[in-house]
Amino acid sequence: MLYHIIIFAPLIGALIAGLAGTKFGRNIINEKLCMLLTTSFLFTSAILSWVSLVKVGINHEAVDIRVLRWMDVGSLKADWAFKIDTLTAVMLVVVNSVSALVHLYSWGYMSDDDYKPRFFSYLSLFTFFMLMLVTSNNFIQLFFGWEGVGLASYLLIGYYFKKDTANAASIKAFVTNRVGDVGLALGVMTVFLVFGSVNFDIVFSSILENSDRKLSFLSFELDALELIAALLFIGAMGKSAQFILHVWLPDAMEGPTPVSALIHAATMVTAGVFLICRASAIYDAAPITSGFITAIGAFTAFFAASVALVQNDIKRVIAYSTCSQLGYMFFAAGVGAYNAAMFHLFTHAFFKALLFLCAGSVIHAMHHEQDMRKMGGIWKKVPVTYIAMIIGTLAITGIGIPGTKIGFAGFFSKDAIIEAAYSAGAIGASDSATFAFWIGIVAALMTAFYSWRLIFMTFNGNYRGDQEIYAHAHESPLNMLVPLGLLSLGAVMAGVLFYSKFIGNYGDFWNGSLIINNPDHHVKIASENLYAAVEISALNGIEDNKHSGLFGWLFNLVHGYPFWVLLMPLLVSISGFSLAYLMYMRGEGASKHIRNIEDNGGSPLYNFLLNKWYIDEIYEMTIVKWVKKIGDIFWKIGDQKIIDGFGPDGISSAISRISKRLSKLHTGYLYHYAFVMLLGVALIIILVFRTVGS
């Protein structure tokens, strides 16, 4: 019952709000009531989610609930069902907590919107789909949630339906995600072909029997598990905006800011990471694909961070930052540190939602101005937002004291990832791990730079925009500040409180929801080799807190590796801060750079980054253009010239030529003849059959 409430409350809220949007419904439920209902439903779900995390994560009361029969065709069986284990419970907490706060925040942010019931309906509907995704016990229901969140995302990106850019962005998001979904769908089909089932428990428990299966796919003879892993990852790349399928995420910022915080930062975009962790049993047995994931994740972390360095739109900076942080999560999963990936997902949800909501607060204060070039020095107007944003920035840049358990959320999770990559590389378990480690360091430097640049350009220095707007700028109302406060709490505490749960005590907390069982896999090798390393560092007195068990290595590792590895992330973070400070706070600061670029047009590198490596342009010139062109060719040449030309039109002109000669018979339309012919034919048949029959 607990889980039914958690999952269906948002759906009911969405339906009520949707009804309230109609003329008929407005008489029964007014706007206020509708907002109150959806928000309180979400808070209920959120509170119960924390209860469930305690129940599942600490008391180990994992459950599997079957709700309804769904597809039952031959051997293909997929139910509507909830699988609640620690992995799911963590996601429940993330999704519902952020969603509840975003609902509340939207009271203020959307206060002058004309279609509030519609907005709240979409938000709640999104939450429902996301919950269906994370609670699924089979691949097909996961796909349901997966595409469902895509729909909600589409609706919310295009929420300002009059704006052409918003409409274009929403379609781009849906279609790009569909490209990924094709991979996911093929992955699910391969799962069914190989395992004869789409049920998680059945599939994951028969990995070992199938580890040597080969499969012929598109004329290639492939390792079945590698193929499944790769196809599922294509889906993850779409949803989580990894390089080459990332293009939709920055454009998705066309949606209202609360949407960006909920969907395009904290929850939906992390679905890809969740998928890989959920299917960890498969990835564990697919080292080649895992290596590929590491490489793609690392590259995205770098690429997106580089673009974020120069963007001027406050939301786009954070959007690219999200893309980059998702890259971190993927390379963590790629090196087998699924727990570190989930931990970063968890902490990131808090501080990234916080950053977005702060940006929203700024935009709200500035009358929908998003260009940081027209901001500056507004901290006095929005002091609470300023402080919250600094907290978020300290969290994302990973500030903390190495070797201790003191620090902001990102300090724990990001460092866990970087160190996991280092160790996986150091023992030679994964070729791309060392690459990922160094990229992780470089990206951390850039993260610190663009995050502080955002703060300095927005809040510090001199105001550069319209004086009118500045005069009217004001701190946001309480219903927006409360979510900021609670999320700040998360950004400060999430790491400290949950570090030992997520990373240490691995088997205990995760309790089998992250599965690793292939004895040959790099993670196992890592764990064996690393015990030695840990012994040494323990002797050196850095950390004497040893954990045993399969995953003890990760915990030991983080505290048991060369000290420079522990120091590096913090050092680059501080360097990033210093660089940003020197560039944007000293002297004239931001104004000088803006003027410089306006006058000189910026360096080639600057423009390359500003234009996002020209990837959108490349897609526009190749794929988009060609799809249109080919469509026209098929239509105007294929259908009209060839098929119709040689087919009906050709025949008819031939007939009319003949019938001109036989003009006496040419009395009218062709189908007049048709009836006569049909009747004649029918008569002949009857005669023929009569004679044959008798």
Place this chain on the structure above:
Amino acid sequence: MFENYPILSLITFIPLAGAFLLIFMTRVSNADAQEQLSKNAPRVALVISSAVFFLALMLTFDFDSSKSGFQFVETTKWLGGGIDFRLGVDGISILFVLLTTFLTPLCILASERSVKSRMLEFMVAFLILETLMIGTFVALDLILFYLFFEAVLIPMFIIIGVWGGKNRVYASYKFFLYTLLGSVLMLAAIMWIYSFSMVNLGDATTNIEVLINELRIPKETQKWLWLAFFASFAVKMPMWPVHTWLPDAHVEAPTAGSVILAGVLLKLGGYGFLRFSLTLFPNASLEFAPLIFWMSVIAIIYTSLIAYRQNDIKKLIAYSSVAHMGFVTMGIFTFNTQGLQGGIYQMLSHGIISGALFFCVGVIYDRMHTREISFYGGLVKRMPVYAAFFMLFTMANVGLPGTSGFVGEILTMIGAYQVSPWIALGAAMGMIFSAVYALHLYREVIFGEQINPNLDSIKDMNTRELIILTPLALLTILFGIYPSLITDITAVSVENLINNFNAAILLTGN
């Protein structure tokens, strides 16, 4: 419940009787009464077709889905020589009967406003059309099937030719030309089968049950017969490259005509493949399966891309229908449970979704009398309820999980994947392109700023339109979240079909 009643005859011929009643009444009434009659004709037709739907529903409840053979079988002497009037339904055909009887009253309801002239004649044509459609699905005699199957075209010609748009003549003749070729070939094949049955079975017959279960046609001959049947079914589906009649027919047809065309007539070909090609010519079906696969995949990709470039709403949806039928043919020729069930599911689901989409087009066409995409834009502001319905059906068309469209697509793709990943990959590309054209259409018509001043006074849906679209919307979702409603009924018949198919292949050694 119905053992002792000729229930199938009733369901089939009540609409025809209704049509005769209407004609008879015009003959006996004076001018004043005729006007009155013309006004009331839709109501009469609505009552009749609703009664038929009710009967079909009762029939479905009474149907025993655990049995594999035909049920409610009726046999009456007809032409003699083994050609009898035989009706019956199995788990496959009963659902098509239900679909037909469900869509017809909705079409009649929609026509009351949208048809501007010769109302009574329109209703007569429609009721006759219903009889012929039902007859096609319940016929258990090859000749009887052929008669219904071909005769369906006559009222459809008339509906397009009389109540159609500007280019109706071109459209109906194109429609005719395509179907003529297939019909003649199929007829020749039927005649061959009939005479062969005397040789093979010792007794000439066109009894479908007997032919399916007992007739063994030599492999080489199967190919020719298969191709002859294929010519007819492929045009009806329509499969690429014999699909070009469909967009023209849709564009010219009145709303109700489009709905029936997309909802039911396109399913005749698929039903034919299931009922005849797979059962009578199993070896040839297996041999030609790759051909079907490639034609299906081409249809899916090719027509989806064309759909994206259309300026006419109806043409866009018509092309998307061809793409969706590609999933059907692909599924049927996988010869496995998921593929076949998926193919049937896709047909039923497409019947509901495309029917609903054409109704949606009708709603704005009735108001503005144009189907130009560029004429519209920003409708969501004036027509929010309409926008919501249209969104649901658009998403169903795109195959979003939770709608019936998803079930059909994923099942056929799972079926195809077991045969060849290439085919599944090709079909999956359709998932992307369907999103491209469907969202493009939605954006241009519903979203955006309303610029056209003609749209200032456009009204949201009225009660009649709500009555039509609400059941379609509910079914789209219901079948999306509980597909067992359908798959349980078809399961045994499909299993039986597959077993017979495999046995036949095994017997003849490929």
